[in-house]
Amino acid sequence: MQSSALFKISHLSTQENHAANADLSDVAPEAILVHCSKGVSRSLTAIAAYLMRKFVLPLEDELNFLRTKRNIKPSANSTRQHEIWEEINYKLWEDDEKRNPKMPYEIFLQDRDILLKRNRLQAMC
Incomplete structure (x- = not known):
């Protein structure tokens, strides 16, 4: 709606x-x-x-x-980020110091890091 x-x-x-x-x-x-x-x-x-x-x-x-x-x-990347943001009610962090991301966001960051590293390695070959 x-x-x-x-x-x-x-x-x-x-x-x-x-x-x-x-x-x-x-x-x-x-x-x-x-x-x-x-x-x-x-x-x-x-x-x-x-x-x-x-x-x-x-x-x-x-x-x-x-x-x-x-x-x-x-x-696709921005859509995925919005899906995560919606899932965690627009709050990325578990704490006020913003040191501990909520789990769905943490998983996204880890996956993104792997993808970026893979792309850098491919660019070097």
Whole structure:
């Protein structure tokens, strides 16, 4: 079920230090957000994460909403990160010191490290 608040958004605030806590009720229609020519990587990831956390929105609803606004094709890596973030309720760490990642995030980091090392080794050959 999609949040009706989402469909009132045409632009997102860029003036907040903590965008996830931004109040969008007074955002001017001419305000603008993030530029990305292909909608595949960083810009899409930032907007998707903002929407997920701001509206506690399931990943699939968030992606469906973004597809109504733009032709998007999120990378597999960013999609996986959003799935994990949703699974752990938008909190990556077990502790306030941010030393102990929650298990799903820890597994992601380990898998990512292995992949990066493998790619570096292949690039060296």
